[in-house]
Amino acid sequence: MGEIAVIGVGALFPQAPDAAAFWDNIVSGRDCIAELPDSRSDPRFYDPSSDRIDRIPTRRGGFVGEAVRFDAGAFGIMPVAAKGAEPDQMLALQIAAKTLKDAGYRDRDFNRERAAVILGRGGYLTPGMLRLHRKVKVAEQLASVLRDVVPGVSEKQIAEVQERFSEGAGHVGPDTAIGLVPNLVASRIANRLDFQGPAYTVDAACASALIAVEHAVRELQSGRCDLVLAGGVHLTHEEGFWSVFAQLGALSRTGMMRPFDQRADGLLIGEGIGMLALKRREDAERDSDRIYACIAGVGSSSDGRAASVMVPRVAGQVLALERAWAHAGVDRDKLGLVEAHGTGTAAGDRAEIETLKAVFGDHGAALGSVKSMIGHTMPAAGAAGLIKAVLAVYYGVIPPSLHCDQPNELLEGTAWRVPSKAEPWQAAERVAGVNAFGFGGINAHVVVRSAAEPVPRTPRSRRPSDRADVEVLILAAHSPEELLEAIDRGQTRGGSGPCRLAVLDPTPARVKMAREIVERWKPRAGRKGIWFRPKGLLDQGKLVFLFPGIEASFAPDVDGLAERFERPVPDYMRPADLEETGRGVIGLGRMLVGILRELGLHPDLVAGHSIGEWTAMIAAGVLDESEVDGFLDSVPVGDLQVAGVQFAAAGCGVAQAREAIEGLENIAISHDNCPHQVLLCGHDASIEVARSRLVKAGVMCQVLPFRSGFHSPLFQASVGAHTSLLGKMAVKAADLPLYSATTTDLFPTEPDAIRALAQEHLVAPLRWRELLLRQYADGGRVFVQVGTGSLPNFVRDTLAGKPHVALSLLNPRQDGLVGLRNLMLALFVEGVDLPLELFVPTPSLSVTLPLGTPLVRVEGITLGTAAPIDEDLPEELRDAMRRTLASLNAGPTQVMAALSSRRTALDRMTLSVEAVPALVDHCFFPQPPGWPLISDSHPVVPMTMTLELLMDIASQLAPDQVVVELADVELLRWLSVFPPLKIERRARRDGAWIRAEVVGYASARVRFAPSYSTAQASLPALVDPRPPPATAERLYADRWMFHGPQYQGVTDISAWDSSGVDGRITVPSGPGALLDNAGQLLGYWLIAASDEDKLAMPKGLESVRFFGPAPQVGAELDCRLRVTHTDERTIVGDAELTRDGKLWCRITGWADHRFKTGPKVWEVMRLPHTSVVSERQDGFWIFDDQAVRAPSRDWLARRYLSTAEREQMSKSRTPRQFLNGRIAVKDATRSWAWQQGEGPIFPVEAPRESTRWAVAASGKVAVAIAGDGPVGIGLDPDPDHALAAAQAGYEAGSGGGSRTVVRQPIVTRATLGDLTVVALR
Amino acid sequence: MTTLEALAELLQDVLADDWDPSTVVQMDTSFADDLELESIEFVVLAERIQERFGADIDFVTWISGMDLDGIIGLTVGEVVGFIDAERARAS
Secondary structure, eight states: OOOEEEEEEEEEBTTBSSHHHHHHHHHTTOOOOEEOOTTTSOGGGBOTTOOOTTOBSOOEEOOOOSEEEEETGGGTOOHHHHHHSOHHHHHHHHHHHHHHHHTTOSSSOOOGGGEEEEEEEOOOOOHHHHHHHIIIIIHHHHHHHHHHHSTTOOHHHHHHHHHHHHHHTOOOOTTTGGGGOTTHHHHHHHHHHTOOSOEEEEOBTBTHHHHHHHHHHHHHHTTSOSEEEEEEEEOOOOHHHHHHHHHTTOBOSSSOOOTTBTTOOOBOBOOEEEEEEEEEHHHHHHTTOOOOEEEEEEEEEEOOSOSOTTSOOHHHHHHHHHHHHHTSOOOGGGEEEEEOOOOOOHHHHHHHHHHHHHHHTTOOOEEEOTHHHHOBOGGGHHHHHHHHHHHHHHHTEEOOOSSOSSBOGGGTTSSOBOOSSOEEOOOSSOEEEEEEEETTTEEEEEEEEOOSSOOOOOOOOOSGGGOSSOOEEEEEESSHHHHHHHHHTTOOEEOOSSEEEEEESOOHHHHHHHHHHHHTTOOEESGGGEEEESSOGGGTSEEEEEEOOOOSOOOOBOHHHHHHTTOOOOSOSSOSSHHHHHHHHHHHHHHHHHHHHHTTOOOSEEEEOTTHHHHHHHHTTSBOHHHHHHHHHHSOTTOSOOTTEEEEEESSOHHHHHHHHTTOSSEEEEEEEETTEEEEEEEHHHHHHHHHHHHHTTOOEEEOSOOOOTTSGGGGGGOHHHHHHHHHOOBOOOSSOBBOTTTSSBOOSSHHHHHHHHHHHHHSOBOHHHHHHHHHHTTEEEEEESSSSSHHHHHHHHTTTSSOEEEESOOTTSBHHHHHHHHHHHHHHTTOOOOGGGTSOOOOSEEEEEOOOOOOOOOSOOOOOOOOOOTTSOHHHHHHHHHHHHHHHHHHHHHHHHHHHHHEEEEEEEEOTTTSGGGGGSBSSOOSTTOSOGGGTOBBOOHHHHHHHHHHHHHTTSTTOEEEEEEEEEEOSOOBOSSOEEEEEEEEEETTEEEEEETTTEEEEEEEESSOOOOOOOOOOOSSOBOOSSOHHHHHHTTSSOOOGGGOOEEEEEEEETTEEEEEEEOOSSTTHHHHHHHHHHHHHHHHHOSSOOOEEEEEOSEEEESSOOOOTTOEEEEEEEEEEEOSSEEEEEEEEEETTEEEEEEEEEEEEEOOOOHHHHHHHHOTTTOOSSEEETTEEEEEGGGSOHHHHHHHHHHHOOHHHHHHHHHOSSHHHHHHHHHHHHHHHHHHHHHTTOOOOOGGGOSOTTOEEEEEEETTEEEEEEESSOOEEEEESSHHHHHHHHHHHHHTTOSSSOOOOOSOOOEEEEEETTEEEEEEO | OOHHHHHHHHHHHHHGGGOOTTOOOOTTOBTTTTSOOOHHHHHHHHHHHHHHHGGGOOHHHHHHTSOHHHHHTOBHHHHHHHHHHHHHHHO
16 A cells, blocks of 8 residues: 655653653653542542442543643633633644644645544543533432432522532533534644544544544545544543443553553553644655654454454454555564553453464564553554554664563563563664554554654653743742742742742742742752842842853754744754864854844853854954854864874863873863863873873863864964964954953953964963953853853852852753743843743633543532421421421521631622713724614723722622732633623632632632732833823824723823833723723833734733722822733733832733734724725725734624624625625725715714615625715626626615616726726716 | 762762752762753762772772763762772772
């Protein structure tokens, strides 16, 4: 068969967030099985001694986490929809995007009509379905049970319990319902990634993923598709499912999965997602795709008539393998690895071994199963196994299989073996087979073959400091005590002040470690990914850039940096010889300095080590770059190398080194690097003597792997060419303090002196240690190695005991971007304020998807029960008993109610324009004054009013206290109050905080205190203040902001610059208006500072701190707003509001989402009553929606259409054309009216009765024409059809006028792309 | 005191203020990856080892014979093994 190439992989498995981690785990033999946490499996269900069907014997399994983060914003999915959907749909989408990226096609074009998604997935109960089931059926079942067993319970009480239970079960509603439809795990991928080939799921139990791959192979081989994402998905741990395996006796009671071991007692259940991107091999080669491996054959079968549907049948399995190998075109003897189904059950293992013997005869290979590491991932198992086999073939490594200490007897005497450690696999052709045998006897097998030589790989570092994808905690405060408070509050970002902390991967354990460091006031410079300074060194000290020279190893990883900063990767990053290394070092230094400058980092002092001095000279402006290029190009090749001369690095100081070379010829100290390192340079023989002297004295001494004579007299003979070239270089005085390692002094300023120094530098000893001491004496405290090398070591050793910090931008085996991030964090802690958001994850529309369905707790209700009263008792006695019982029951109920009311609060309310009239002034789409339909204006609750709603419900639990802080503010969606909106608010205690939420819309944590504390305003002044482009008066008049009077608070804008705005706010009367106005300044800055994409809407904020009670309406406050981050999609800022010079409120991380809007759309948003978005041409109007992105189209629909028109649009079969047409008509008619001298007209008011108009639409374009007589217009690829349509319109008199044709029309024609427009007037 | 314990003490000495109290020094602890020892600190450690175990062992020669990759990958266990072997030979 034609081979299929695997060009991309993606995975999410236990303890493996991606495919690279998955492979690293496999190779290192990591056991990723653990006890399921309580949130995934309630401890109640666990009881090994019971054989009840609702009791499970083990809690061990493979799980990917209690919750997984999903970047909803990146896929354009509303956070509430993401949270309410099946987690497997969201995460499969995320993995699919990663797989496509791994294949190289995220940004590259491919034929989407021929791209498909086929995923194995079972019909098992998954979290979303379980939530729905609980809400719908279990809640009702619960009510029914209560009715049955609690006599006298009222329907009202039952309803209350049912409602509480239902809420605790999570949010399910029309907005999340689609997320529960199972096949969407494939279709959603097709939807978001725009695939138009088939997208569906297949269920073949444990063989599902390989069956999906078989489908994919068929699609590709038949030529129906060109690219298929295939794999398997299983993301659930449900007790009923576990119970099935327990009842079948298939679940391991010992809690260990041992495929092919004699003591194997069953399987453990895992979960995960695995995907592969597949193409026909010839297409992959044609497109130069990276090919991991090729699928040479695939086969499937059923067991047919077998002893039972659960007992595997060897003959059935053999059939699948034979079918796969039949046309694979691979010799069976080449098989080197089998990734077995390997469930570790006695029957399963036995049958599988028999099958392998039957198919491969005496030939054997390495055998194993990834299930031993991650458990049985059910429908995803085939994908896990296939990815493992593909990567094993690609990297040339035979992976280990765990827990097989006593191999099954059936393997004895065969050539099959189960390796317990990874082995190299060097064969030129590497072949693997993957088995998957599903319940019910469905069998599948895939043959995998290598496509090229093995690719070497070093496992990725697990250290947080080496990983790019970790969360970061970044805090600043005015003192360590304040910092400790912030840590204890659970804060992870924000604050200001000189006392700073940064922690990578802030797990609770690591935060505890960091806390101890802060408590001890111990400065920390990045070891174990923690940086801390009570007060940064750069407050008083200077920043030094050091440029490294040539060292023993040079293999920097700068591809990421080059891509991010859009610079070419310098040449010679993998140099072949000494000269190339020299060029590489200098080229790298130049690129890095450029990047640091771009980020706003300028050194106070610079120096370079050996050839690094040339890089330093370029950075300081002494030499022009072209001079160095010229120099290096002119130096005769091979001249830097000196035969017979070598360097030795001695682990001692200068004094001891001098002793060691005493009396020897042709040897000298070339580099005095630090107290524990000196380089000797000399002839081989002398070096050997010196070396043995040193070793005898107990000093480490190593010969270095390059031959040259720099910085020693031995280079004198070779430097003729260099010296004369240096003598001709164009140089000038340095523009910042540049030190010479030859003189340990600043560079001279006079050009001749500079050249002489450069010449001397070649042969004079390098006095690096003394130079560092000199720089320290001149104030240097923060030393940054701009490149890769040992300079930080030299600094630390030389300055040991003195306050300093030595950092390096690049580090061995570390991605340059990670190095830069770490450097930024280190410099931040030392007092530099940098755009950290470039390197650390920003608060995004990322949501946490819980994967478990823990038992629901119902709190705050107890059911009063009426005990049955004996009917035989006299009436008065019965009455007396009833009264007594009632009062007895009332007591506990009241106590419970009183107790619970202190722990939780709950209320319901309706928001509407009637209930909160001020909201009329907070409409997204203001309409003309007096417009009857409020729905057309779209009134919404401002984000800051939502905060008030949250603070209000929270304060019910802290009646005598004041709100001092809000944190973790999460906004799921806007509260639109037309039609009136019923909301429910809840609050509950959570440690020192109170969690408040508007259910389904927003949540936050609120902190109360008896009184306010005070703090100092700390936002910096504007750097370069300029008068603002619009004054406060024009802000609302010119519609920079859409707000009406009750939200118009900005009364003065005093100045602005690239870092922010300063203004004055007079408190208006709308709820939440004061803080809303702070946000308005952020929006204002964006409009002023950017040329496009000016429309922004608030999406959240990190925290708000209050230092006093809320000011009254009319009070005046100063507001400083500083922008902390902007990119294409977001803008984030901090704000401080002060009153009479005292800080009242500090907001951090106010984030707005930016919408892509061109200038025209922006104008019409701002001034809809006087501007249009369509283009005018030859007397008619064109609206082409190609230039407008989807979110802006939604806005335009709202802006232009009335409620009735929107309704029409939703019923139309071509809603896009409907919208385009209406926009064109309204623009055409309004423009016509304006030409006649009329005043402003809102789109919703158009078209008017008196104006005649005609419209035509085709594809993405609509055209319209307006006038006071008959008009007609046509738009069609065929000019004749266009004319006919125009005539028809013209004759019909065109909407709103008489039907008589009065005269011959004037005809205009034009072409728009491949369409023709004909207009008649 | 075992060789491992002695080595842990020396490490604590060398790392001084940067010593992380929660660190557990075991045989498979790697100097570069787990302890994040800088190469200059390794030189100082070599000094201390030589001082502590003295004439019995020639740590420096052993190290000097390794290439860079070998040193980077060194584990505490390998050093303990070397020290124990040398002492056994000496006695």
